[in-house]
Amino acid sequence: MPLPSRPSDTTLIVIGAAVLLSLAMGLRQSFGIFMQPLATDLGIAVADFTLAIAIQNLMWGVTQPFAGALVPRIGFRAIMLAGAVLYLTGLTGLSMAGSPGAVLFFAGFCIGPAMGCAGTAITMSVTSRAVPAARRSLFLGIISASGSAGALYAAPIGQWLNTHIDWRAGVTAFAVMACVMIPAAWIAGRIDRRPLPPAAPGTTDAGTAGQALKKALANPAFVVMALAYFVCGMQLIFLTTHLPAYIALCGLDPMLSATALALIGGFNILGSLFFGWAGGRWNKQMLLGMIYISRSFVVAWYFVQVPTPATTMLFASLMGFLWLGVGPLVAGSVAEMFGLRWQAMIQGIAFMSHQFGSFTGAFGGGWLFDLTGNYTLAWQIGVGMGLTAGVIQTAFALGRPPAPTPA
Structure with missing residues (x-):
């Protein structure tokens, strides 16, 4: 029998999920500041580092649906704790890496699956179950906002240690911060005490994982959303991985990259809260399309001119507002269309598409840079695909009515 929940449980669960996602996302969003010093110190190419980041995103995407499918069997707490421990292992190993193989293993094959167990789909599914349906979109926006809040402190700390000591000191500091993920996962895991609400008509709550997956893949609205999510991942990870290098190549202060990443994190808080609120009032799918179009125009404006500190900070602010606002919109859409029982798995399927895009953005950007010596072709491709x-x-x-929210 599930234990009865107390009113304070909701607050604790949401705080635990927010802290877990803040650290998981904030730390990994700041990895780009280590790219050039790590590559120089270990004598590897930029493409070697970006391959590790690409593998990380790919493993994240592949792991997440399986982690979501395991939730009904073993609970959220076990999944999130496994992710927190694996994340800490990856950072600790990366801080001591001495070869391209070690970078690939710890940054890619450890941190990637860790994100699948402690990242967006899992923490948002926890939140969806913890709060009433009427307030779900707003709370999903709050959780999404926490995802980049970590960059507000991680990027400046990492960049300062990177500049004044070395990149290993910065990664070690990240590992110390990641220790907090373990108690956060334990607290968020209190959601396992709560029974799943009764299955609502039209959802997949009463079916098996296979039935839920089949229904999702047969839903045109879900398929379009998942395919567009590919481009979202490609644009964002291209920027988090390559923006610091681009800023340095343009002869600007290296600390500007940390400032830009921090601004992205700060304005993402506002954007996530706004789109979480807006998703409770307007068509979530339409809002997603507007975000992708707006991002593409902002990227084109920034890269078509010679960057300055002022334009870089404005660019980071605008992109930050449009950054993780997609999170509550996608999570809310999945909950509306399919219910809560298999939300983490179905959202993980959509996110797998996002992460294939992330792989393309991280590795493809590095590959095109090594091929051409600049980022021009990379950003042009990103803008074109984003607009499409x-x-x-x-x-x-616009051609489909919004889905009703299940009770």
Whole structure:
């Protein structure tokens, strides 16, 4: 029998999920500041480091649906604790890495699955179950906002240690901060005490994992959203991985990259809260399309001109506002269309598409840079694909009524 929940449980669960996602996302969003010093110290190419980040994103995407499918069997707490421990292992190993193989293993094959167990889909599914349906979109926006809040402290700390000591000191500091993920996962795991609400009509709550997956893949709205999510991942991870290097290549102060990443994190808080609120009032799919189109115009504006500190900070602020606002919109759409029981798994399927895009953005950006000596072709491809995805997503959403929210 599940234990009865107390009113304070909801606050504790949401705080635990927010802290867990803040650290998991904030630390990994700041990895780009270590790219050049790590590559120079170990004598490896930029593409070697970006391959590790690409593998990380790919493993994150592949792991997340399986982690979500295991939740009904073993609970959220076990999944999140496994992710926290694996994340700490990856950072500790990366801080001592001495070869490209070690970087690939610890940054890619450890931290990637860790994100699948302690990242967006899991923490948002925890939150969806913890709060009433009427307030779900807003709370998902709060959790999404926490995802980049970690960059507000991680990026400046990492960059300062990177500049004044070395990159290993910065990664070690990240490992120390990651220790907090373990108690956060334990607290968020209190959600396992709560029974799942009764299955609502039209959802997949009463079915098996296979039935839920089949229904999701047969839903045109879900398929369009998942495919557009590929472009989202490609754009964002290209920026988090390569923006610091681009800023340095343009002869600007290296600390500007940390400032830019911190601004992205800060304005993402505002954007996530706004889109979480907006998703409770307007068509979530249409809002997603508008985000993709807006991002593409902002990227084109920034890269078409010679960057300055002022334009870089404005660019980071605008991109930050449009950054993880997709999170509450996608999570809310999945909960509306399919219910809560298999939300983490189905959202993980969509996020797998996002992470294939992330792989393309991280590795493809590095590969094109090594091939051409600049980032021009990379950002042009990103803008073109972003506009295409945004237009298709918006057009499809306008042709379909929004899904009703399950009770």
